[in-house]
Amino acid sequence: xxxxDIPEIIRAKEMGFCFGVKGAVELSEELSETRKDCKIxxxxxxVHNEHVIDKxxxxxxxxxxxxxxxxxRDNLQEGDVVIVRAHGxxxxxYDKLIERRVEIHDAACIFVSTIRKTLMEKEKEGYEILFLGxxxxxxVKGIISFGKKVQxxxxxxxxxxxxxxxxKRYALLTQTTLNKNLxxxxxxxxxxxxxxxxxxxxxxxxxxxRQKAVEELAHKVDILLVVGGxxxxxxxxxxxxxxxxxxxxxxxxxEKTLDRSWLNGVKKVGITxxxxxxxxxxxxIENIIRGTI
Amino acid sequence: xxxxDIPEIIRAKEMGFCFGVKGAVELSEELSETRKDCKIxxxxxxVHNEHVIDKxxxxxxxxxxxxxxxxxRDNLQEGDVVIVRAHGxxxxxYDKLIERRVEIHDAACIFVSTIRKTLMEKEKEGYEILFLGxxxxxxVKGIISFGKKVQxxxxxxxxxxxxxxxxKRYALLTQTTLNKNLxxxxxxxxxxxxxxxxxxxxxxxxxxxRQKAVEELAHKVDILLVVGGxxxxxxxxxxxxxxxxxxxxxxxxxEKTLDRSWLNGVKKVGITxxxxxxxxxxxxIENIIRGTI
Numbered sequence: 001x002x003x004x005d006i007p008e009i010i011r012a013k014e015m016g017f018c019f020g021v022k023g024a025v026e027l028s029e030e031l032s033e034t035r036k037d038c039k040i041x042x043x044x045x046x047v048h049n050e051h052v053i054d055k056x057x058x059x060x061x062x063x064x065x066x067x068x069x070x071x072x073r074d075n076l077q078e079g080d081v082v083i084v085r086a087h088g089x090x091x092x093x094y095d096k097l098i099e100r101r102v103e104i105h106d107a108a109c110i111f112v113s114t115i116r117k118t119l120m121e122k123e124k125e126g127y128e129i130l131f132l133g134x135x136x137x138x139x140v141k142g143i144i145s146f147g148k149k150v151q152x153x154x155x156x157x158x159x160x161x162x163x164x165x166x167x168k169r170y171a172l173l174t175q176t177t178l179n180k181n182l183x184x185x186x187x188x189x190x191x192x193x194x195x196x197x198x199x200x201x202x203x204x205x206x207x208x209x210r211q212k213a214v215e216e217l218a219h220k221v222d223i224l225l226v227v228g229g230x231x232x233x234x235x236x237x238x239x240x241x242x243x244x245x246x247x248x249x250x251x252x253x254x255e256k257t258l259d260r261s262w263l264n265g266v267k268k269v270g271i272t273x274x275x276x277x278x279x280x281x282x283x284x285i286e287n288i289i290r291g292t293i
Numbered sequence: 294x295x296x297x298d299i300p301e302i303i304r305a306k307e308m309g310f311c312f313g314v315k316g317a318v319e320l321s322e323e324l325s326e327t328r329k330d331c332k333i334x335x336x337x338x339x340v341h342n343e344h345v346i347d348k349x350x351x352x353x354x355x356x357x358x359x360x361x362x363x364x365x366r367d368n369l370q371e372g373d374v375v376i377v378r379a380h381g382x383x384x385x386x387y388d389k390l391i392e393r394r395v396e397i398h399d400a401a402c403i404f405v406s407t408i409r410k411t412l413m414e415k416e417k418e419g420y421e422i423l424f425l426g427x428x429x430x431x432x433v434k435g436i437i438s439f440g441k442k443v444q445x446x447x448x449x450x451x452x453x454x455x456x457x458x459x460x461k462r463y464a465l466l467t468q469t470t471l472n473k474n475l476x477x478x479x480x481x482x483x484x485x486x487x488x489x490x491x492x493x494x495x496x497x498x499x500x501x502x503r504q505k506a507v508e509e510l511a512h513k514v515d516i517l518l519v520v521g522g523x524x525x526x527x528x529x530x531x532x533x534x535x536x537x538x539x540x541x542x543x544x545x546x547x548e549k550t551l552d553r554s555w556l557n558g559v560k561k562v563g564i565t566x567x568x569x570x571x572x573x574x575x576x577x578i579e580n581i582i583r584g585t586i
Contacts (some may be wrong), residue, residue, distance in 0.1 A: 013312065014315075019506070208498070213312070
């Protein structure tokens, strides 16, 4: 690219590492530095970003697969350090860790643990629990494992297919990284159809402001790059929101997955990043766009 | 200070400009650049930080006092631009702005407008509204002006003094910048005492994570500086939370209000900043501590 063709880069007003991810990563780094005396494991992917995981592995933090622990096929020793991922995990695994007498460091985000608490409170008060989210996501699996009976619903059609009993009271909770527009659609439908479902919006502030920010940015740029891990739920939502507004939206993991031909003739490039995408990955992409590397 | 005496500076994991403030400031700056054809006003203090306000004034954005507009003592002309502050304003003033045919740009934070909406919804459903917050704060004044009858409660004693009618249903809403610990205390009291008060936690994510972050930081440092405006509610809460843990907590507006004697013999200085404190103010303070200015 000639220098006069270098596009302007506009970052979303909010993007990248959220509070929960920052905490989980810093805790792991601190443990890897200070606890050279024992093995340190993260239980599953600490956060949904391959670059973060690779960096931690290089610092000596190993992955302990959740299934392996569940089936006692692991190499855990008493006294080892186990960090519970930012999404939290399921109750049987928390119990397992206690039983195995390891040193547990829970990096579950405060917003995730708040939902757990609300779920248990509402069940105790006699509510039936509906949970709006993705049943395959570790956050959701973890949270619902603390309830007695939870119905997970992925969208408005799933809710319509579920039979609501007029004599029961329901509490609807949500995944922290839900698409706000999907939530509002479901909320509207519930409020116009039922009077026995109380709604508890648990989409976290970080998700909300990142979604609002990308929505705004998508209108202003020629192409929009969403940077984030393949398994990252919040990253996918950022992509979906932007793609509806701006067809030239691309989801990439890092600078290697950036196709330079997307930049041909482009004046304004928007960038956003998922809550577990490290700043250095974003900067590398920006440097390629600017032609400095 | 000799170079070996320079203390280490540790920033809180989350601090400074929140999403709402960023949006309000950027909107105002954009308007001041692009709308040279007319007068631009901010209605009251756009955000609670003197440095931000001074900078905007220098760019030609004038303050329109809310009382002045209310009493028609202003100089507003049809077509002037008026930016509604990040805290929102009261309904009669929104109406006044429409009546005066000015160009309204509402910079009210999305979390504030969501509370407004919840309040109106719950009133419509027949709930009595309780509001936990500071009745003198513009955010609270603004939100409750959208309700028909709202009881504002500043703490647990105020709640105890208020007579709850067992035959009515109540909804308790909160200010976005409330102290999380105060909220939890009130919540616990309500849940053990009443069964006809539904609680809607509306403390915003930005407030929550800044409070959690300062709580963590206060344990690790010798002194802690909280940087923020005199009228900033969220800044005061950060100060209160830190002060309980670390007696050497100081609330300052900028580098001029920093007393260098606090730094004598200090090894670790913690810094946090309110949601409306600009980055440059924080950096100036850090440079003084490092002895570079």
